[in-house]
Amino acid sequence: MIRLHRLRYSPYARKVQVLLEILAVPHEVVEVPYGNREELAQLTGGYVYVPVLETSTGTVLTESRAICEWALRTFPNTLVPPGLEAAAWAFHDHVENTVEDVLFRLCSPAVRDAWPTAWERALYTLVKERRYGAGCVDAWRGDRESLLTRARDVLAPTRTTLQHQSFVLGAAPTLADLALYGQWAMCDVAEPGLLLELDPVFVAHARRVEALRQQ
Numbered sequence: 298m299i300r301l302h303r304l305r306y307s308p309y310a311r312k313v314q315v316l317l318e319i320l321a322v323p324h325e326v327v328e329v330p331y332g333n334r335e336e337l338a339q340l341t342g343g344y345v346y347v348p349v350l351e352t353s354t355g356t357v358l359t360e361s362r363a364i365c366e367w368a369l370r371t372f373p374n375t376l377v378p379p380g381l382e383a384a385a386w387a388f389h390d391h392v393e394n395t396v397e398d399v400l401f402r403l404c405s406p407a408v409r410d411a412w413p414t415a416w417e418r419a420l421y422t423l424v425k426e427r428r429y430g431a432g433c434v435d436a437w438r439g440d441r442e443s444l445l446t447r448a449r450d451v452l453a454p455t456r457t458t459l460q461h462q463s464f465v466l467g468a469a470p471t472l473a474d475l476a477l478y479g480q481w482a483m484c485d486v487a488e489p490g491l492l493l494e495l496d497p498v499f500v501a502h503a504r505r506v507e508a509l510r511q512q
């Protein structure tokens with residue numbers, strides 16, 4: 298049985314999860330306790346980010362892009378249609394970089410508040426502050442309005458496209474939609490209502506992607 302180790306808010310893990318669900322690949326979701334990654338560290342030899350995927354033959358895969366590549370070549374699918382390889386992967390990478398860079402800042406204060414223990418909230422703060430500087434999570438809370446504006450700007454072309462067609466690259470879903478869905482899932486976990494605040498078009502897209510799940 299395939300096992301997917303995830304944190305509920307992780308957009309990278311949620312992208313992989315929805316991919317497995319759409320491909321109807323049987324798998325078990327393992328919720329990683331934020332403050333206790335002993336099982337994960339033992340499994341990977343020290344890598345404590347998510348997603349981590351254990352294949353049914355016991356291979357341990359890290360890095361969501363590599364996990365998606367593996368799933369797409371292992372299970373039959375039409376999620377990277379011939380001729381659209383460049384567009385699908387380029388949009389995937391755009392989401393993981395440009396879109397994620399603003400949305401995770403928007404979501405971080407609420408994600409931190411939701412951890413059940415003081416230790417987990419402190420660890421989350423430490424992880425973010427080591428990279429983005431002292432007080433960054435509090436600053437992002439204060440910058441909410443400007444982050445919302447920046448997010449809407451970054452997502453404006455995607456919004457226009459999704460006003461005219463069901464999925465990013467046309468009438469059929471592709472990897473591009475799953476990358477975007479990972480971000481929508483993070484927003485939904487952080488703050489129910491945030492996605493709607495960003496734009497109702499994105500809520501409709503999230504529900505369309507969810508409707509493709511086969512398990």
Ligand SMILES: N[C@@H](CCC(=O)N[C@@H](CS)C(=O)NCC(=O)O)C(=O)O
Pocket residue numbers: 304306307308309310345346347348359360361362421424
């Ligand atoms: N490039 C990696 C990024 C993985 C990553 O950054 N995961 C985050 C969750 S979104 C994580 O595990 N964070 C752990 C932490 O905050 O300590 C991928 O695509 O899988």
